[in-house]
Amino acid sequence: MNPSCARCGKVVYPTEKVNCLDKYWHKACFSCEICKMILNMKNYKGYDKKPYCSAHYPKQSFTMVADTPENLRLKQQSNLQSQVRYKEDFEKNKGKGFSVVADTPELQRIKKTQDQISNIKYHEEFEKSRMGNPMEGGEPERRGSEDGANYRRPPPESVQQHLPPPSTPVFQPLPQQKQPAKSYGYQEAAAPASSQRGAAAGGKRFRAVYDYNAADEDEVSFQDGDNIVNVQQIDEGWMYGTVERTGDTGMLPANYVEAI
Structure with a gap:
């Protein structure tokens, strides 16, 4: 059906x-x-x-309970009972757990100082590890970049004792000397004054492979292809020498130059 x-x-x-x-x-x-x-x-x-x-x-609607004096009394009584239970639990558990330290302005200042110290130590370790890694191609990272946190590593004390002030040139140019004529009929051209100066001083010679702009007063700027004479190794990342083209003397990054 x-x-x-x-x-x-x-x-x-x-x-x-x-x-x-x-x-x-x-x-x-x-x-x-x-x-x-x-x-x-x-x-x-x-x-x-x-x-x-x-x-x-x-749509289901919920009824609203009127806030009558009786309901207010019950609410206040419930709050009092909750506080009594909380105090009882607190007294029972006193000494069993970790105490909560109030976050006062003084503690906030100490915490901020500790965070800054941790950041400085982190950037120091990062700079040391970066200076120890070989260049993997392309232009190397410059000192003073955002990743390096503008950290400046000073030269060792043993080197500082023998280094002249940055404003004083390391070498004085030597007068050019004419070479004696060869026996086979021609006279050899005199060596450049810059070559005689580097040879007389006995320092190492390097050639710049990248452009570099000085970031501090004790550094020197140079361009790709410039010769740098009387180079002294300070550490794995920095050297001290004189730019042959400009005559400026100061510190330079080791990974921006190559030995001649």
């Missing part, structure tokens, strides 16, 4: 039957209770065994 439609009460035949919400409906009768929009099994929402669309689905 065919059931009756829950909407219109007429007989529902199998070809037009919709079985939903424990009831049987005609396809045209299965609609929203409010706007009468025809629904299907995908877009309907059931409430109290009645179909609704999404826009008219009943």
Whole structure:
């Protein structure tokens, strides 16, 4: 026997039957209770065994309790009981756990100072490790970059005792001397004064492979291809020498030059 439609009460035949919400409906009768929009099994929402669309689905509302004097008294009593229990638990657990230190302005200042000291130590270790690594191609990182945190490593004391002031030139130019004529019919050209100066001083000669602009007063600037004479090794990352083109003397990065 065919059931009756829950909407219109007429007989529902199998070809037009919709079985939903424990009831049987005609396809045209299965609609929203409010706007009468025809629904299907995908877009309907059931409430109290009645179909609704999404826009008219009943929303449950909560009743608001009036803030009466009796409710205020109960609320205050509950707060007092909570404080009593908290104090009891505190007394029982006193000395068993870690005490909480108040975050005072003085403690905040100490914490900030410790963080700054940790950052300085980190950048020092980073600079030392970076200076010890070989160059892997491309222009090397310059001292004074953001990653280096502007850290300046001074030369060792043993080298500082023998280094002249930065403003004083290390070598004085020697007068050019004419070479004696060779026996096979021509006279050899005199050596450049800069070559005689480097040879007379006995210092090492290097050639710049990158441009470098001095970041401090005790450094020298040079360009790619400049010769640097009387070079003294300070540590793995820095040298001391004189730029032959400009005559300036000071410190320079070791990974910007190559030995001649």
